[in-house]
Amino acid sequence: MGIIAGIVGITNTGKTTIFNALTSSEAESTSYSFSTVKPNIAIVDVPDKRVDEIFNNITSNKKVYNHMEVMDIAGLVKGSASGEGLGNKFLGDIKQVDAILHVVRCFDDDNIVHVDGSVNPARDMETIDAELIMKDLETVENRLAKNDKLVKAKNKEAILLQPIYEKLHSVMSELEHPRSIGLNDDELKLIKDMNLLTFKPMIFVCNISEDELMAGKDSEYTSAVKKYAAERNYGVVSICGKVEAEIAMLDEEEKREFLIDYGLEEPGLNLLLKETYSLLGLSTFLTEGEIEVKAWNIKKGMTAPQAAGVIHTDFENRFIKADVISYDDFVASGFDRAVARQNGKARLEGKSYIVQDGDVIIFRFGK
Numbered sequence: 001m002g003i004i005a006g007i008v009g010i011t012n013t014g015k016t017t018i019f020n021a022l023t024s025s026e027a028e029s030t031s032y033s034f035s036t037v038k039p040n041i042a043i044v045d046v047p048d049k050r051v052d053e054i055f056n057n058i059t060s061n062k063k064v065y066n067h068m069e070v071m072d073i074a075g076l077v078k079g080s081a082s083g084e085g086l087g088n089k090f091l092g093d094i095k096q097v098d099a100i101l102h103v104v105r106c107f108d109d110d111n112i113v114h115v116d117g118s119v120n121p122a123r124d125m126e127t128i129d130a131e132l133i134m135k136d137l138e139t140v141e142n143r144l145a146k147n148d149k150l151v152k153a154k155n156k157e158a159i160l161l162q163p164i165y166e167k168l169h170s171v172m173s174e175l176e177h178p179r180s181i182g183l184n185d186d187e188l189k190l191i192k193d194m195n196l197l198t199f200k201p202m203i204f205v206c207n208i209s210e211d212e213l214m215a216g217k218d219s220e221y222t223s224a225v226k227k228y229a230a231e232r233n234y235g236v237v238s239i240c241g242k243v244e245a246e247i248a249m250l251d252e253e254e255k256r257e258f259l260i261d262y263g264l265e266e267p268g269l270n271l272l273l274k275e276t277y278s279l280l281g282l283s284t285f286l287t288e289g290e291i292e293v294k295a296w297n298i299k300k301g302m303t304a305p306q307a308a309g310v311i312h313t314d315f316e317n318r319f320i321k322a323d324v325i326s327y328d329d330f331v332a333s334g335f336d337r338a339v340a341r342q343n344g345k346a347r348l349e350g351k352s353y354i355v356q357d358g359d360v361i362i363f364r365f366g367k
């Protein structure tokens with residue numbers, strides 16, 4: 001399942017720094033191997049310690065992580081939605097992403113110009129949100145124009161949709177966030193095909209100072225972001241773009257020492273990628289063997305045949321059984337399926353089994 005995350009934010013918040021950190025790792029065994037699709041798009045590995053552990057403990061030729069496509073969406077400014085500069089094109093780019101990573105500047109640095117004169121997360125978040133809302137307003141207005149005609153023709157679906165469109169329109173015209181009107185699940189389903197930017201899963205990424213990272217305590221900037229995000233039900237991750245950029249250049253050994261110096265368990269970018277996964281309701285199952293150890297992402301709640309279908313569409317229909325061990329049991333069994341089986345930790349699951357995060361699976365197929 002291909003996942004696309006788009007990095008947005010106002011100018012000079014550290015978007016490109018973070019994008020480069022995600023894609024500039026040089027050491028072979030590191031987390032962020034990538035390939036560049038276009039200058040501002042890269043496919044990034046999602047690091048997973050479970051893959052590393054299994055790979056290190058069985059005989060296997062390679063390890064394959066989940067990956068995510070990341071897009072550095074440049075230059076949103078006030079007025080983007082009304083067509084200023086390339087802004088409107090950038091807003092169009094956001095249409096295709098599954099998740100928005102909204103970078104907010106939370107560091108002071110007199111050498112780095114702030115386009116609006118000062119560091120002020122709440123104002124900056126509002127600026128970007130306002131652009132997203134205005135772009136969506138355009139979409140809603142187009143829909144309303146078409147829907148009006150259908151309502152007159154007594155089209156049932158159109159009659160159902162009309163009050164929702166009107167509600168969205170009235171809120172967005174005031175530049176208020178449409179999430180605040182609390183649409184229920186049925187209503188959300190009805191508007192899904194509009195692909196509104198303001199309803200996309202979003203994580204605020206606080207680009208914090210080195211001092212704040214060292215102190216391990218939220219600055220007033222970061223607190224402001226957390227407050228804003230909580231009111232709108234968005235996630236927050238703090239990272240220091242500058243430090244991440246340095247970490248990305250190190251080899252594994254140096255990286256470990258560096259992280260210890262900063263009192264970090266892992267790079268902030270790992271956390272960001274994991275949060276994005278969890279925000280999107282994804283979970284991971286693992287396969288292992290001589291050819292490769294591999295992580296596969298699936299939607300939470302998928303059945304064993306559906307999960308097999310992610311490996312190959314054919315496999316869903318040919319599914320017979322799944323030989324499943326939880327990752328923890330696999331570790332406890334010394335990464336040995338036979339031992340796990342002896343201990344009653346390997347299970348043969350059928351078609352209705354819901355795959356759990358970290359399941360280590362061998363699928364059995366028919367012809």
Ligand SMILES: Nc1nc2c(ncn2[C@@H]2O[C@H](COP(=O)(O)OP(=O)(O)O)[C@@H](O)[C@H]2O)c(=O)[nH]1
Pocket residue numbers: 009010011012013014015016017018107108109112207208209210240241242243
């Ligand atoms: N002090 C400090 N500077 C940063 C940090 N992250 C990025 N910068 C600097 O801010 C400037 C703008 O960064 P850039 O990534 O190009 O911002 P973008 O316009 O959002 O893509 C560059 O000079 C970066 O080196 C950070 O965490 N701390």
Ligand SMILES: [Mg+2]
Pocket residue numbers: 015016017074075
């Ligand atoms: Mg940039």
